[in-house]
Amino acid sequence: MAAAGYGNYRNGTHSSRNSLNSTNKVDRPLSFNSNAKNSSLKSKSLNSSGLRKSAPASLGAATEAAKDDAGVPGRVRVAVRLRPRNAEEMVADADFADCVELQPELKRLKLRKNNWDSDTYEFDEVLTEFASQKRVYEVVAKPVVESVLDGYNGTVMAYGQTGTGKTYTLGRLGEEDTAARGIMVRAMEDILADVSQETDSVSVSYLQLYMETIQDLLDPTNDNISIVEDPKTGDVSLPGASLIEIRDQRSFVELLRSGEVHRFAANTKLNTKSSRSHAILMVHVKRSVKGRDSALSSNNGDNSHKVKSLKPPVVRKAKLVVVDLAGSERIDKSGSEGHTLEEAKSINLSLSALGKCINALAENSPHVPVRDSKLTRLLRDSFGGSARTSLVITIGPSPRHRGETASTIMFGQRAMKVQNMLKLKEEFDYKSLARVLDIQLDKLIAEHERQQKAFEEEIERIAIEAQNQISEVERNYEDALEKERVKYQKACMDSIKKLEEKWMLNKQKHVSDDNKVGLKDDSSDVTSKEEGSQVAAMEEVAELKKLLQKEAHLRKAAKEEVDNLKSQLAQSKKLEATGNSEVLKLLKMLEDEACQKEKLEGEIAILQSQLLQVSFEADETRRRLDKGGSEKILGGRDSQMSQLQHPQLNDTANGEKASIAKLFEQVGLHKILSLLEAEDADVRIHAVKVVANLAAEETNQEKIVEAGGLTSLLTLLRSSEDETVHRIAAGAIANLAMNETNQELIMAQGGIRLLSMTAANAEDPQTLRMVAGAIANLCGNDKLQMKLRGEGGIKALLGMVKYRHPDVLAQVARGIANFAKCESRASTQVSNGAGSKNRKSLLIEDGALPWIVQNANNETSQIRRHIELALCHLAQHEVNAKDMISGGALLELVRISRDCSREDIKTLANRTLTSSSTFQAELRRLRIDY
Ligand code: ADP
Numbered sequence: 017m018a019a020a021g022y023g024n025y026r027n028g029t030h031s032s033r034n035s036l037n038s039t040n041k042v043d044r045p046l047s048f049n050s051n052a053k054n055s056s057l058k059s060k061s062l063n064s065s066g067l068r069k070s071a072p073a074s075l076g077a078a079t080e081a082a083k084d085d086a087g088v089p090g091r092v093r094v095a096v097r098l099r100p101r102n103a104e105e106m107v108a109d110a111d112f113a114d115c116v117e118l119q120p121e122l123k124r125l126k127l128r129k130n131n132w133d134s135d136t137y138e139f140d141e142v143l144t145e146f147a148s149q150k151r152v153y154e155v156v157a158k159p160v161v162e163s164v165l166d167g168y169n170g171t172v173m174a175y176g177q178t179g180t181g182k183t184y185t186l187g188r189l190g191e192e193d194t195a196a197r198g199i200m201v202r203a204m205e206d207i208l209a210d211v212s213q214e215t216d217s218v219s220v221s222y223l224q225l226y227m228e229t230i231q232d233l234l235d236p237t238n239d240n241i242s243i244v245e246d247p248k249t250g251d252v253s254l255p256g257a258s259l260i261e262i263r264d265q266r267s268f269v270e271l272l273r274s275g276e277v278h279r280f281a282a283n284t285k286l287n288t289k290s291s292r293s294h295a296i297l298m299v300h301v302k303r304s305v306k307g308r309d310s311a312l313s314s315n316n317g318d319n320s321h322k323v324k325s326l327k328p329p330v331v332r333k334a335k336l337v338v339v340d341l342a343g344s345e346r347i348d349k350s351g352s353e354g355h356t357l358e359e360a361k362s363i364n365l366s367l368s369a370l371g372k373c374i375n376a377l378a379e380n381s382p383h384v385p386v387r388d389s390k391l392t393r394l395l396r397d398s399f400g401g402s403a404r405t406s407l408v409i410t411i412g413p414s415p416r417h418r419g420e421t422a423s424t425i426m427f428g429q430r431a432m433k434v435q436n437m438l439k440l441k442e443e444f445d446y447k448s449l450a451r452v453l454d455i456q457l458d459k460l461i462a463e464h465e466r467q468q469k470a471f472e473e474e475i476e477r478i479a480i481e482a483q484n485q486i487s488e489v490e491r492n493y494e495d496a497l498e499k500e501r502v503k504y505q506k507a508c509m510d511s512i513k514k515l516e517e518k519w520m521l522n523k524q525k526h527v528s529d530d531n532k533v534g535l536k537d538d539s540s541d542v543t544s545k546e547e548g549s550q551v552a553a554m555e556e557v558a559e560l561k562k563l564l565q566k567e568a569h570l571r572k573a574a575k576e577e578v579d580n581l582k583s584q585l586a587q588s589k590k591l592e593a594t595g596n597s598e599v600l601k602l603l604k605m606l607e608d609e610a611c612q613k614e615k616l617e618g619e620i621a622i623l624q625s626q627l628l629q630v631s632f633e634a635d636e637t638r639r640r641l642d643k644g645g646s647e648k649i650l651g652g653r654d655s656q657m658s659q660l661q662h663p664q665l666n667d668t669a670n671g672e673k674a675s676i677a678k679l680f681e682q683v684g685l686h687k688i689l690s691l692l693e694a695e696d697a698d699v700r701i702h703a704v705k706v707v708a709n710l711a712a713e714e715t716n717q718e719k720i721v722e723a724g725g726l727t728s729l730l731t732l733l734r735s736s737e738d739e740t741v742h743r744i745a746a747g748a749i750a751n752l753a754m755n756e757t758n759q760e761l762i763m764a765q766g767g768i769r770l771l772s773m774t775a776a777n778a779e780d781p782q783t784l785r786m787v788a789g790a791i792a793n794l795c796g797n798d799k800l801q802m803k804l805r806g807e808g809g810i811k812a813l814l815g816m817v818k819y820r821h822p823d824v825l826a827q828v829a830r831g832i833a834n835f836a837k838c839e840s841r842a843s844t845q846v847s848n849g850a851g852s853k854n855r856k857s858l859l860i861e862d863g864a865l866p867w868i869v870q871n872a873n874n875e876t877s878q879i880r881r882h883i884e885l886a887l888c889h890l891a892q893h894e895v896n897a898k899d900m901i902s903g904g905a906l907l908e909l910v911r912i913s914r915d916c917s918r919e920d921i922k923t924l925a926n927r928t929l930t931s932s933s934t935f936q937a938e939l940r941r942l943r944i945d946y
C-alpha cells in the first residue's frame with residue numbers, strides 16, 4: 017500500500033499525465049500563513065486557521081464551546097527541511113549533485129531519480145539549507161503554540177534519518193548563539209510571554225521512549241512509566257512522570273539540559289545511542305478564561321450582593337507535545353549495537369507502528385492500529401485526534417542516502433493526508449467555584465459569630481454597670497437615712513431628758529415655796545417670791561421654744577436630705593432606663609443581623625442550586641458525549657421524558673443520582689421549592705429544573721408532593737408566562753402523575769384545566785409533549801375517567817394532534833390507549849354501578865375515533881402500537897361496534913388481526929372480532945372471510 021504512493025506525486029519530464037494538481041489531493045491553501053488572524057502573539061504569519069476564538073463572555077458561551085464537540089477540521093501540516101552539506105559531504109560528494117532540488121517559492125521538492133528524471137512533491141512548507149531556526153520555528157511550530165495557548169492540544173514532531181537535523185531543529189538550546197535556539201526553547205518563550213503568572217500555570221514532563229519503555233528524563237530513577245488512558249475521554253496521561261512547574265525561561269533551559277544529561281547517561285547504561293530512542297517533551301498549559309464576572313471577583317468587599325452574578329470560572333487545559341523521533345533509517349537486521357533480533361524489533365516497534373497508523377489514517381482505513389505501540393498510544397490525539405499537529409521531516413542532501421530520503425519524503429506525504437478534528441479543551445472549574453463559595457460561607461459565619469459575641473458582651477457589660485449604680489445609690493440612701501434616724505432619736509431623747517429635769521426642778525421649787533407660805537404669812541415676801549418663780553417659768557418656756565425651733569430646723573434639714581436622696585434615686589432610675597433602651601437597640605441590631613444571615617443563607621442556597629443545576633447539565637452533556645458525539649443534546653427535557661417512558665431509572669443516571677442526593681443534603685427540598693417562587697426569573701428556571709430532575713426519580717416523588725411541590729408546579733403553570741418554565745414544570749408534573757395518589761391530587765387541583773391552558777399557549781412541541789405525557793398518565797386511572805372527560809381532558813389531547821409532531825402524537829396515542837383500556841376494564845366488570853355498561857365510549861363521544869382510525873397505521877411504530885391497542889380495547893364493548901363500523905375502524909381491526917407485528921395485539925384483535933356478533937354480521941355482509 018505504501019509503495020503505491022511513489023508515483024503519485026510524480027511530475028517528471030516524461031510523466032506529465034500525473035499532473036501535480038490532479039494527484040495531490042491536499043486542500044489548498046497549503047500555507048501555514050494563509051489564514052492569519054490576530055493572535056495573542058501578534059504573529060503576522062502563522063495562525064493557520066480561523067480557530068482562534070475570543071474568550072467566551074458568558075457561561076452560555078462556554079457551554080456552547082463545550083457542546084461544540086464536533087471540532088474544527090485541521091489537517092496535519094508537514095514541512096520538509098534540508099540540512100546543509102556537512103564537511104564530510106563537502107569532500108565525499110563534491111563531484112555529485114545533491115539528490116534533491118528545492119523550489120521553496122512553489123513549496124515543491126524534486127527528488128532526483130537519475131540524470132534525466134525526477135519526482136516532484138508538494139509540501140506545506142519547503143525549508144532550504146539556508147532557512148534560519150527562527151523561520152523554521154515560525155513556520156512549523158508557532159501556529160501550534162498559539163493553538164495551545166488558545167486551549168487546543170498541539171503536537172510538533174520531527175521525523176527523519178539520523179544526522180539530518182531533527183534534534184538541531186527541535187532541541188538546540190542556543191545558549192552560545194541565540195539565533196540557533198530550537199523549537200522547544202522558542203515555544204516556551206512564547207508560552208511564558210502569553211500566560212499570566214497569577215491565574216495560569218505551565219508545567220512540563222520530559223521523557224524518553226526506548227524499546228517500549230518510558231523513562232523519566234527529569235528523574236532517572238523513574239525508568240518504567242506506564243501510560244494511563246481515560247476510558248471515557250480516551251485522553252492519555254502519564255501520572256508516573258515528573259511534572260515540573262515552569263515560571264521562567266532560565267529554569268526551563270536548565271531542565272532541558274539536565275534532561276539531556278540523563279538521556280546520555282541512560283543511553284550509556286543501555287549501551288545505545290540517543291538516535292535509537294524517542295525524546296518527548298510535554299508542556300501542560302492551564303489557563304483560566306478571563307473576561308467574565310467570575311466568582312473570584314466577589315472575594316472581597318460587599319460579598320452578599322454579588323452572589324447572583326456568580327458563575328463557575330472556566331479553565332482551558334491544553335498540552336503541547338514535542339517529539340524528537342528516533343532515526344527513521346532501518347536498523348541493521350542482524351542487530352547492530354549488540355542487540356538480538358528480538359531487541360532490534362522492539363527498538364523499531366514504535367516507529368513502524370507510527371508509520372502504519374499514518375498509512376491507515378491517510379487511507380481512511382476503518383482500523384487504525386493505535387494500540388500496537390507506546391508511541392502511537394501516546395500520540396493518539398496527535399494523528400487523527402483533536403490536536404493541531406505539525407510535522408517537520410528532515411533530509412540530508414547526499415545522494416548516498418537517496419533511499420532513506422525518499423522514504424522520509426513518502427512518510428511526510430502520507431502524513432499530510434491525516435485529518436484531525438481540533439477541539440477546545442475547556443471545562444468549568446467547579447473546584448475553584450466550590451472553594452470560593454466555601455471561603456465566603458466561612459467568612460460570613462465567622463463574621464456573624466464575632467458580632468454575636470460582641471453583642472452579648474456589650475449587653476452583659478451594660479447590665480452589670482446599671483446594677484452596680486443602682487445598688488450604690490440604694491446603699492447611700494440607706495446609710496443617710498439611718499444616720500438621720502439616729503440623730504433624731506438622740507436629739508429627741510436629749511430634749512425629753514432636759515424637759516423632765518426641768519419639770520422635776522420646778523416641782524421641787526413649788527413644794528418648798530408652799531411650805532414657806534404656810535410658815536410665815538408675810539405677803540410682800542410671798543409676792544416677791546412668786547414673781548421670782550414666774551420669771552423662771554417664763555425663761556423655761558423660752559428655752560423650750562428654742563429647743564422646739566431647733567428641732568423643727570433639724571426636721572427640715574432631714575427632709576431636705578431625704579428629698580435630695582430621692583432625686584438621686586430618680587436620677588439613677590433614669591440612668592437605668594437609658595441602659596434599657598440601649599439594650600433594646602442592641603436587641604434590634606441582633607434581629608437585623610439574624611435577618612441578614614437568613615438572607616445570605618437563602619442566597620447561598622440559590623447558588624448551590626445553580627451550581628448543582630450546572631453540574632447536572634455538565635454531567636448530562638458529558639454523558640451524551642460519552643454515548644457518542646452524533647446524538648443531539650436536548651438538555652434536561654430528555655431525561656424527564658425517558659423517565660416518563662421507562663419508569664425505572666437506568667444506570668446512566670448514576671452521576672445525576674449522586675448530584676441529587678447531594679442537593680437534598682445541602683440545600684433541602686423546602687428551600688428548593690421556595691425558590692420556585694423566587695423573584696429572579698433565572699433562579700425560578702434553575703429551581704424548576706432542579707425540581708424536575710428530582711421528580712424524575714421515583715424515590716423523591718413522595719417527598720416532593722408532601723412538601724407541596726406538586727401544588728407549586730401547578731401554580732407555576734398558571735402564574736408563569738415563560739414557556740421554558742411551562743415545559744419543565746409540565747415534565748415534572750408528568751413524572752409525578754405516574755403515581756395514582758398524585759393523579760387524584762392533580763385532578764383535585766384543577767390540573768386538567770391548567771394543562772389544557774398550557775397546551776393552548778405552547779409553541780414548543782416539547783412543551784406539548786410534556787403536557788400530553790401528563791394527561792396520558794391521568795388517562796390510565798380508572799377512577800378519574802368521568803372527571804377527566806368532564807374537564808375536557810380528551811378534547812385537550814385531541815387538540816394537540818394538530819401540531820403533528822411525532823413525539824406529541826405518541827403521547828396523545830398513549831393517553832387514548834390508556835383511556836380505552838380503563839373503559840374496556842369497566843365494561844367487563846359485572847358489578848359496575850356507574851351505568852357505563854350500556855353507554856358508548858367517552859372517547860367516541862368526544863370525537864376521537866376519526867383520528868384513531870387515521871393513525872391506526874401510523875409509520876411511527878410507537879404511535880401505531882398505542883392506537884392498535886386503543887382500537888382493540890374499544891372493540892371489547894359491543895355498544896361501540898356500530899360507531900366503529902361506520903368510522904372505518906373495523907377494517908383497521910381486521911388489518912391488525914392479520915398483519916400486526918406484535919403477537920399479543922394480533923391475538924387480541926382476532927379474539928375481539930370473533931366474539932362480537934355485530935362485527936361478525938358486518939364482516940359477512942362485506943364478504944370478508946373470518
Ligand atoms: P538528528 O537529530 O536528526 O540525528 P542532529 O540534529 O543531531 O541530527 O544533526 C546532525 C548534525 O548536523 C549536527 O552536528 C547538527 O549540528 C548538524 N545540523 C543539522 N541540521 C543543521 C542545519 N540546518 N544547519 C547546520 N547544521 C545542522
Ligand code: MG
Nearest residue numbers: 182183184291
Ligand atoms: Mg537527534
